Amino acid sequence: MKIRSFLSLIILALASCNTSYQPVSVTYKDYSVSPATAADSSYNTYLKPFRDSMEVEMAVVVGTAAKKMDVKRPVTTLGNFLSDAFLEMAKEKFDKGADIAVMNLGGIRKPAIEPGPITRGIVFEVMPFDNVMTLVTVNGEQLKKFLDASMIEGGGVAGMSFKIAGKEVTDVLIDGKPLDPATEYTLVTSDYASNDPRMTWFYGQAKKSQLTYLLRDCIVDYIVKMGREGKAIGEQLENRITIDK
DSSP states (O other), rough: OOOHHHHHHHHHHHHHTTTOOOOOOOOOOOOOOTTTTTHHHHHHHHHHHHHHOOOOOOOOEEEEESSSOOSSSOOOOOHHHHHHHHHHHHHHOOOOTEEEEEEEEGGGOEEESSSEEEEEEHHHHHHSOOOEEEEEEHHHHHHHHHHHHHTTEEEEEEEEEEEEEETEEEEEEEEEEETTTSSEEEEEEHHHHHOOGGHHHHHHHHHHEEEEHHHHHHHHHHHHHHHTTTBBBBBOOOSSEOOOO
């Protein structure tokens, strides 16, 4: 009986310690940051070797553009160049049967690459995100619906050409041949695009292989390869998409 009374006292004591606190007032203070604000020299000293190393790496020239490549609608020469890079390197490294590649205009973050040296820094400006290559296999019927839904305002394409007629894509040619609704095609794109919840109706029913190959590395590899093979960068990027008036 005494033990029970003692335990009861402990429980009551613990319960009485369960105090609830509520704030009685909230205050805040603005901290202004301006050019006149003194820099933390010790922090800058700590960062300097990392910054210097990065600047050296970004200044490395990986190739030379013979022509300006830019982002326009519906034909984007820069988008087509990037799509060429995706398709070519996908064929070389992963799937020789890859058929086409696309590059969404919203994923290109630099409006143009000017003629002249292309540095790693420029590639980072074009593609600042750590997106990786993804291979998607669908039949021609599904692919046609995808093009109608996502390419009627243009974009980067490789391995195919088509016309835009109002709200529909027509005269689709893949490797110079008319698109066949029953044939399976492998599309090279990014993990970001293939995981877009708005496009689940397309990617959700496709055979999808997400790789670990950064698209940024893919672009650099392609530029280096073109230089090694003596191919001009910026050539033959027009007339893949036309407007049917």
